[in-house]
Amino acid sequence: MGGTFDPIHYGHLVTAEEARFQFNMEQVVFIPAGIPPHKARKNISHSSHRLAMTRLAVGSNHHFTVSDVEIKRSGPSYAIDTVRSIGKEYEGWEIYFITGADAVLEILTWKKVEELLQKCVFVAATRPGFQLESLGRKLAHLDRAYSSRIKTMEVPALAISSTDIRRRVGEGRPIKYLLPEATEEYLYRHGLYKF
Numbered sequence: 214m215g216g217t218f219d220p221i222h223y224g225h226l227v228t229a230e231e232a233r234f235q236f237n238m239e240q241v242v243f244i245p246a247g248i249p250p251h252k253a254r255k256n257i258s259h260s261s262h263r264l265a266m267t268r269l270a271v272g273s274n275h276h277f278t279v280s281d282v283e284i285k286r287s288g289p290s291y292a293i294d295t296v297r298s299i300g301k302e303y304e305g306w307e308i309y310f311i312t313g314a315d316a317v318l319e320i321l322t323w324k325k326v327e328e329l330l331q332k333c334v335f336v337a338a339t340r341p342g343f344q345l346e347s348l349g350r351k352l353a354h355l356d357r358a359y360s361s362r363i364k365t366m367e368v369p370a371l372a373i374s375s376t377d378i379r380r381r382v383g384e385g386r387p388i389k390y391l392l393p394e395a396t397e398e399y400l401y402r403h404g405l406y407k408f
């Protein structure tokens with residue numbers, strides 16, 4: 214489960230649990246991005262905060278774990294490097310890469326996309342209102358064998374977004390019930406998103 218998680222919220226947790234159920238997964242490993250490639254937004258919270266908030270959020274689900282593999286690696290966090298290293302750690306396991314459909318839309322620009330799609334199945338989580346056709350059009354450029362390695366999954370709970378949570382905090386509006394309490398307390402305690 215890859216994402217910037219700035220901050221992690223219930224939409225992410227519901228996505229992970231739904232993917233685990235639909236694809237019969239043993240475990241979901243949350244991997245906060247170290248230095249996200251192609252990131253337009255420059256003021257991303259420090260990786261230590263995003264890692265801590267992710268750990269607090271997933272704490273109570275024994276099917277969920279958190280990995281700092283991208284945060285510890287220097288340079289941009291390319292998915293291929295992550296999948297190679299997870300593949301070594303979980304040798305013989307089938308690997309799924311769960312993330313947002315908006316991120317997957319850009320997959321043709323990702324490093325070593327064909328190797329990536331050989332090594333794992335992508336689960337692209339969509340928000341309500343997401344235009345699935347745009348993803349289909351992009352994927353039409355991929356070999357048929359590769360495009361079938363990208364599954365889409367509609368997640369109504371993704372009406373919650375990190376962008377909206379950051380904006381709300383900045384405006385002093387409530388974020389209660391949008392993310393786990395421990396994560397909410399953490400971000401207030403550390404004064405995050407008060408721009």
Ligand code: NAP
Pocket residue numbers: 214215216217218219224225228244246249250251252290291292293311312313314315316319322323324338371373374375376
């Ligand atoms: P992003 O642009 O911050 O997010 C794109 C959209 O997807 C946002 O609407 C976001 O909503 C949603 N999203 C992100 N992660 C999600 C998740 N795990 N579950 C459900 N929705 C999610 O994308 P990003 O976080 O930078 O990148 C996502 C993943 O793709 C990361 O693991 C990143 O390393 C990888 N990536 C790899 C490459 C590459 O290898 N070249 C390039 C780009 C991205 P929220 O803001 O609410 O999360």
